[in-house]
Amino acid sequence: MSAPLLQARGLEIRFGGVVAADGVDLDVIEGENLAIIGPNGAGKTTFLNISTGYLKPLAGTVTFLGQDITRLPPRAITRLGIARAFQIPQLFLEQTVMENMMIAAAARSGETSGWRRLLDRPEREEMLRLLDSVGVAAFAERRAHELPEGQRKLVDIALALALKPRLLLMDEPTSGVASSEKMGVMDILVAALAREKVSSVFVEHDMDMVERYAHRVAVWSSGRIQTVGPPAQVLGDPEVRQRVIGI
Amino acid sequence: MQAPAQTSGSGLRLAIVLGLVALAAIVPILLPSWATLITLVAAKGVVVLGVIILLQAGQVSFGHAMYFAVGAYAVAFWGRHMGPGDLILYLLLGSAAATLFGAVIGLFVVRYREIFFGMLNLAFSMVLWSLLEKLYHYTNGADGIRVVRPTIAGIAFQPETFQYALLYVTLVIAVVASYVAQRYLDSPLGHMLRAIKSNETRLEYLGVSARRVLLIGYVLSAFLCGLGGALVAVAQQIATPEFGYWTKSGEFVFIAILGGSSSALGAFAGSAVFEIVRFYAAAKLANTWQLILGVVLIAIIMFAPNGLVGILNRNRRNAEARR
Numbered sequence: 173m174s175a176p177l178l179q180a181r182g183l184e185i186r187f188g189g190v191v192a193a194d195g196v197d198l199d200v201i202e203g204e205n206l207a208i209i210g211p212n213g214a215g216k217t218t219f220l221n222i223s224t225g226y227l228k229p230l231a232g233t234v235t236f237l238g239q240d241i242t243r244l245p246p247r248a249i250t251r252l253g254i255a256r257a258f259q260i261p262q263l264f265l266e267q268t269v270m271e272n273m274m275i276a277a278a279a280r281s282g283e284t285s286g287w288r289r290l291l292d293r294p295e296r297e298e299m300l301r302l303l304d305s306v307g308v309a310a311f312a313e314r315r316a317h318e319l320p321e322g323q324r325k326l327v328d329i330a331l332a333l334a335l336k337p338r339l340l341l342m343d344e345p346t347s348g349v350a351s352s353e354k355m356g357v358m359d360i361l362v363a364a365l366a367r368e369k370v371s372s373v374f375v376e377h378d379m380d381m382v383e384r385y386a387h388r389v390a391v392w393s394s395g396r397i398q399t400v401g402p403p404a405q406v407l408g409d410p411e412v413r414q415r416v417i418g419i
Numbered sequence: 420m421q422a423p424a425q426t427s428g429s430g431l432r433l434a435i436v437l438g439l440v441a442l443a444a445i446v447p448i449l450l451p452s453w454a455t456l457i458t459l460v461a462a463k464g465v466v467v468l469g470v471i472i473l474l475q476a477g478q479v480s481f482g483h484a485m486y487f488a489v490g491a492y493a494v495a496f497w498g499r500h501m502g503p504g505d506l507i508l509y510l511l512l513g514s515a516a517a518t519l520f521g522a523v524i525g526l527f528v529v530r531y532r533e534i535f536f537g538m539l540n541l542a543f544s545m546v547l548w549s550l551l552e553k554l555y556h557y558t559n560g561a562d563g564i565r566v567v568r569p570t571i572a573g574i575a576f577q578p579e580t581f582q583y584a585l586l587y588v589t590l591v592i593a594v595v596a597s598y599v600a601q602r603y604l605d606s607p608l609g610h611m612l613r614a615i616k617s618n619e620t621r622l623e624y625l626g627v628s629a630r631r632v633l634l635i636g637y638v639l640s641a642f643l644c645g646l647g648g649a650l651v652a653v654a655q656q657i658a659t660p661e662f663g664y665w666t667k668s669g670e671f672v673f674i675a676i677l678g679g680s681s682s683a684l685g686a687f688a689g690s691a692v693f694e695i696v697r698f699y700a701a702a703k704l705a706n707t708w709q710l711i712l713g714v715v716l717i718a719i720i721m722f723a724p725n726g727l728v729g730i731l732n733r734n735r736r737n738a739e740a741r742r
């Protein structure tokens with residue numbers, strides 16, 4: 173772990189009377205998996221939305237690799253190296269899983285050909301390996317809408333990884349995955365992140381997952397960062413246990 | 420149009436296409452009155468290819484007749500001011516003018532989606548139609564401009580042989596246009612165009628500008644409409660404001676739905692049924708041919724929402740399942 177990859181400073185945003193961020197400062201360190209936990213509606217997903225350009229804060233800045241990205245649109249931020257996986261998978265449902273992946277590969281290389289066939293591109297093997305690394309290679313030729321929710325979730329993550337990002341933002345990466353398979357999926361995912369040298373931020377409600385896979389945990393409550401630190405320290409904090417975990 | 424994953428029957432499709440082209444080339448020799456009819460079927464099929472490209476992105480244009488008219492009037496103006504030209508020059512002029520128009524108007528309309536996209540195209544087409552109607556000094560108003568019969572590759576054909584030469588050139592253009600459109604839709608840009616229909620948000624989160632992707636598709640569709648417009652103007656030897664009227668735009672969307680927007684074949688199947696029904700119904704049931712076409716479209720939407728080509732594909736899948 174070394175220099176900050178992403179830095180948020182003084183973020184403020186509210187929706188009507190609901191304050192989702194009120195002077196939030198947060199760093200994401202290169203090489204880490206940072207978990208964000210907190211009650212529903214606290215503003216966790218809002219942080220992902222601001223960091224990827226979907227929402228513009230009322231005040232504050234977000235910098236990535238030293239560059240201010242606060243006002244950039246999602247596609248510009250993506251090109252800089254921040255990818256996103258969604259709570260509800262966002263796939264091209266009428267196309268096959270491989271076509272989804274190859275669109276991502278073409279987007280990564282800035283491909284603008286209107287003639288060369290998408291599936292003839294040289295990244296096909298690479299995309300198949302990536303699908304295999306998250307356990308969904310068997311679905312490569314199936315249309316995305318035919319997949320169960322759990323598999324869609326994994327394809328959504330694979331799609332983000334296909335961009336070879338420096339930072340991956342994930343919103344509840346295993347929601348929709350069967351309880352018995354969650355740890356297995358996260359094992360695969362975290363291994364893929366380490367192999368591809370991708371840092372990550374993931375919003376999570378499952379404290380077992382946070383304890384096992386996060387290097388650091390940020391507690392987001394009422395629009396503020398209550399505390400940040402190693403999982404053992406944060407999850408052992410009585411106030412966090414009472415206000416966030418509910419025990 | 421067909422994605423590569425669906426190309427298991429590509430050999431069969433190629434055989435069907437070649438068979439239909441051969442039929443279209445031979446029938447007029449036996450039935451000379453069909454030469455112009457088949458030319459119009461193929462030329463309008465090229466136009467409908469353009470409409471189908473936009474349907475891939477989930478966008479319906481109710482104004483693409485404007486590009487059809489631009490292609491036709493580019494040819495007519497050339498003939499009027501410069502004298503007779505060659506068909507190749509006419510086609511280059513018609514398609515280039517429509518492409519230019521498409522690029523300029525596209526910059527504005529690709530910012531919108533669905534009903535707003537459709538109605539904005541309609542609005543632009545009505546502006547053009549009004550100009551063609553009202554600027555009588557330049558356009559002859561509703562009378563239109565006569566299109567001088569061109570040479571073809573430098574050869575001046577007599578009227579009776581010209582219709583055949585034009586037919587064969589149009590058939591070649593239709594085949595090439597279909598191939599180009601299919602290659603485009605199989606390319607990264609074509610897949611991204613389809614992706615706009617299902618999830619534009621994800622496309623942006625892959626670092627792709629959906630507007631840019633749609634603009635390229637839009638300009639290609641304008642090019643095809645202009646090319647078809649130039650061919651129809653030459654075949655009918657006239658360009659009138661009616662070429663750009665909103666009912667003509669509706670006609671192209673109608674043909675796309677009738678034939679099926681999932682394949683290039685659908686553009687030509689729809690165009691063939693539309694033109695042949697109109698040809699005979701207008702002759703035998705004057706003033707009621709629209710009723711017949713309306714009933715046909717209602718039946719297609721209710722019983723074969725994927726159009727005529729969808730029926731063919733369904734029958735083929737059923738036959739394969741029985742084997």
